[in-house]
Amino acid sequence: MTVTPRFDEIIHPSTRLSIVALLAGADWVDFSFARDQLGLSDSALSKQFATLEEAGYLSIERPMTGRRRRVHVRLTGAGRTAFDGHVAALQEIVATSAPTRQEEADHASN
């Protein structure tokens, strides 16, 4: 399948990029797993989920397992397409643009 490079402003902020990258490798992810892996508070993660859900990029389910209600989060088809396009756009930037002199200097000093 051909992926069309498309830079996505909703996904690009680092926290949301991490969330979507984590979800992209899984059918679903438990809320607590995402929170622990990303080192975010419940409220910060909920806020980012709400933004992505509003964009139609993820869906949230609340299945019962035993007596506990879990929160499972998954990327929608639109979210997966947006993520793949965003990754392709980043790869295109890396492939076609050379680092600036300032970036080279920063990299050398690190």
Add this chain to the structure above:
Amino acid sequence: MTNGPSHEEATRALESIRHDQSKVIAQIALPSWYWWGLAAGWIVLGVVSDLHNPWWISIATLAFGAAHASVAHWVIGGRQGSTQLRVRGEVAGAFTPWLIIGCLVALVAITIVGAVAGSVNGVSHPVTIASVGVAIIIVLGGPRLMGVVRRRAARRLGLP
């Protein structure tokens, strides 16, 4: 595209994506109860085989096969190692179930060779002894085998 990220920002973003995806790959596993159950079943089959009763051997083999088949179809893909997520099939790789099945066939062969060798050398309960040896391989080697699967998945995603 205007005001897109610079080369450096794009590189950092791709590194961050790989880092986050490696957290999912780290979850590719088979539940530990699978390895312990397989090892226990193997020993039971060995003990029953040493009874030399064809009925008991047939019943035990069928029970073992049925029990394994009932859990294998959703466990051996390596996607259900954690209760906190289900790894995507394309990330875990279609190769994982075949690797597990191939290893089971190899373990059957090792058990038979071990039992025959024990029997030729006059060891009492040769199948039981061979089965215990294989059970140890299962418990120690199973989780290591999944390490191979994780490394393969990481390479496929271009991770170090």
